[in-house]
Amino acid sequence: MKFIASTLILLLSASLTLADVRFESKKLEDNIYTVFGAGGFTGGNHLLISGDDGVILVDTSMPDYADMLIATIDDLVDEDEVDFLINTHLHADHVANNGFFADEGATIIAHQGTYDTLKNKGLVSGGGVSDAGENMLPHVVFSQSMTLYLNGLTIELSHIPNAHTLSDIIVYIPEKNMIHVGDMLFNGIFPFIDLNNGGDVDGYIAGQKQILDMIDDETKVVAGHGPFASKADLKKAHDMLVDARSIIAMHKNKGKSEDEVVEANPLKKYHDDWNWGFITTERMTRQVYRGL
Ligand SMILES: [Zn+2]
Secondary structure (H helix, E strand, O other), X not given: OHHHHHHHHHHHHXXXXXXXXXXXXXXXXXXXXXXXXXXXXXXXXXXEEEEOOEEEEEOOOOHHXXXXXXXXXXXXXXXXXXOEEEOOOOEHHHHOOHHHHHHOOOEXXXXXXXXXXXXXXXXXXXXXXXXXXXXXXXXXXXXXXXXXXXXXXXXXXXXXXXXXXXXXXXXXXXXXXXXXXXXHOEOOOOXXXXXXXXXXXXXXXXXXXXXXXXXXXXXXXXXXXXXXXXXXXXXXXXXXXXXXXXXXXXHHHOOOOHHHHHHHOOOHXXXXXXXXXXXXXXXXXXXXXXXX
């Protein structure tokens, strides 16, 4: 009985947790929204644009949430299909529902490196690599930049080389002074720099600088993870990373091993604000050390 009761409590709390996960949105302009998970992890933040040419969605959310995402899109723009899906980079939490949307008729647009990684390596997540179905492969790819003229907008896609991964792109809409920067910004939390998939500390810093030079104080910035952002938020994240890099480089240049640097806890001043479940202060220290 005790076992049954505790199992029941476990089941109840599990279903409560799942029921809590939802999408929320913020209207940026008429027919343009950012959509993001709440109450649990659904994947990277989205940009949603609707208009005469169809529905454009940036990033896919995680497998469990495809139907919920479609329902949210239906609520917001009265459409239940995505026509153009843009992947900001190769990670699972940005591409995992590619197959779902492709089967529903979406054209998937991504950097060549996202295509190559899905085809040759598979679906890469923080937990490892799993098989990627053929229907997950993007249909339209580019290497440097590409412009979409859709829904009366200029949508500029630009590659940021070797930064968070090997296949990062940013999505910039100059008429609306709006940008989705993918995982070039973890807003208010330590960034993940995926050294195993083409990520690079100095590339990440250079990429953020490039974006900072493109935008102004009024630009609406959608971060890959974390709350809706501004240039000031990106600047803050950039300054933190530049500082973290220089502190850890100083330790490394003194000949300290990775473990010795972790032991010295050189990023402790950032811990309270920037540490989070996936990229802890220790993991941040290790990835910057390894990335130098
Ligand atoms: Zn990512």
